[in-house]
Amino acid sequence: MNPPAAPFEIPPIITYAVPAFVLLIIIEMIYVRFAKKGGRYEYRDSATSLAMGFGNRVFGIAFGWIAVVAYFWVYEYRLFNLGWTWPVLVACFFAEDLAYYWFHRIAHERRWFWASHIVHHSSQHYNLTTALRQTWTGVLGLSFIFWLPLVYIGFPPLMVLMFSSISLVYQFWIHTEMIGRMGPLEWVMNTPSHHRVHHAINARYLDANYAGVLIIWDRLFGSFVPEDDKEKPRYGIVSQLGTFNPFRVAFHEWIGIWRDVTHAKKLSHVVGYIFGPPGWSPDGSRKTSASIKADWAKQQKQAPPPEAVAAE
Amino acid sequence: MQFENPFGVAELIELGGSAAVVLLMIGVAAILGFRMSARIDDGELTRLAEAEGVRVDGSVIAKNGRTALARLSDGRVMVARVMGADVSARFAPANAVSLNVKQRRLNATFADTGFPPLKMRLDEQPAWLNEFSGGGGSSK
Numbered sequence: 329m330n331p332p333a334a335p336f337e338i339p340p341i342i343t344y345a346v347p348a349f350v351l352l353i354i355i356e357m358i359y360v361r362f363a364k365k366g367g368r369y370e371y372r373d374s375a376t377s378l379a380m381g382f383g384n385r386v387f388g389i390a391f392g393w394i395a396v397v398a399y400f401w402v403y404e405y406r407l408f409n410l411g412w413t414w415p416v417l418v419a420c421f422f423a424e425d426l427a428y429y430w431f432h433r434i435a436h437e438r439r440w441f442w443a444s445h446i447v448h449h450s451s452q453h454y455n456l457t458t459a460l461r462q463t464w465t466g467v468l469g470l471s472f473i474f475w476l477p478l479v480y481i482g483f484p485p486l487m488v489l490m491f492s493s494i495s496l497v498y499q500f501w502i503h504t505e506m507i508g509r510m511g512p513l514e515w516v517m518n519t520p521s522h523h524r525v526h527h528a529i530n531a532r533y534l535d536a537n538y539a540g541v542l543i544i545w546d547r548l549f550g551s552f553v554p555e556d557d558k559e560k561p562r563y564g565i566v567s568q569l570g571t572f573n574p575f576r577v578a579f580h581e582w583i584g585i586w587r588d589v590t591h592a593k594k595l596s597h598v599v600g601y602i603f604g605p606p607g608w609s610p611d612g613s614r615k616t617s618a619s620i621k622a623d624w625a626k627q628q629k630q631a632p633p634p635e636a637v638a639a640e
Numbered sequence: 641m642q643f644e645n646p647f648g649v650a651e652l653i654e655l656g657g658s659a660a661v662v663l664l665m666i667g668v669a670a671i672l673g674f675r676m677s678a679r680i681d682d683g684e685l686t687r688l689a690e691a692e693g694v695r696v697d698g699s700v701i702a703k704n705g706r707t708a709l710a711r712l713s714d715g716r717v718m719v720a721r722v723m724g725a726d727v728s729a730r731f732a733p734a735n736a737v738s739l740n741v742k743q744r745r746l747n748a749t750f751a752d753t754g755f756p757p758l759k760m761r762l763d764e765q766p767a768w769l770n771e772f773s774g775g776g777g778s779s780k
Contacts, residue, residue, distance in 0.1 A: 361674070373724055378662040390647070567731075571756045
């Protein structure tokens, strides 16, 4: 059975958004330059981010069809014929955002998927160009499998792809330090404040706020951490890369996996290096997010409360 | 199933346009003066080490202040490198670093491929570097 045709022509949403991306980046640069607040820019860092975005497009053209073929193949075995109706569109929006949440969470918690996603976190800056610092290996790393359950349920593949594009466009503007808090929107929407926490490497902020569009998933699944005005986020990855070279940015974690796997002594170590949390090692000598957070929590317990320090 | 070259004329035009836009934005960033360059000094190394909960026991800093290598109180090494306005620091066990000092040129490579090799010219070669090369890290 052929998939039902969309009742309207789906525009190339991301392509249409590009002029707005460019304009907003230039506005942010000018604001940061002349207001001397609202973030930081460094032209080599931005060049790397933009090169990663460009490479993402190249790899998308070269390999994106694999994801599309997988979507349509799974759709052949769908459970329901949901079609294109308003209730289905609304349901698909929420389902896609939930799928994104779990993709994103697992991309941080399992090294195989982290090897692609680490690219997006590799800048020590946080501005609108960081949003475009995207992986080159997403499709080849099978990131798209997290959306396959949606088409298996019966959401049309083009509908899922449409909401994925909308989510990606939405997530562009939240990569900024120009915008503080957004009042009641902070309760339900992913905002610049929530996403700054997600990009931060401070121990208290690690592995938090995986949301795409709606922050409700983090609140629901216990991964929500609010931005604390007393602790400014520091950005990047726990072991900073120390390079602007786009090729090293794109592939270093894959090479790291390869090197670890080829030196592994047991099959269980191979599995751990590939599917364990980033930083996993057989002897526990490397740091994982969990161990960093545990060390931090221990330090917090040992440190005297602020009142005691003030009284001294 | 027949596979076609995914790079048609439309895709090449899109990529050409994207490349032009990327160059435009990098140009705007450069014109606006976002070309900061930090410098590494002893104070910066101390701050980075303290953030990791350790002390600096010895360090060498490149003359241009752009790279540094430090021995830490817990036996690890810290490599610091200027990344624009930031300093990127990486901490590694001594046995994950391979050091080579020849004619006052230090060359360090890391087991972790994420961090590029460190090359720097030394004004002087402190004794701790020899000790470190001979003891903790592997020295070629």
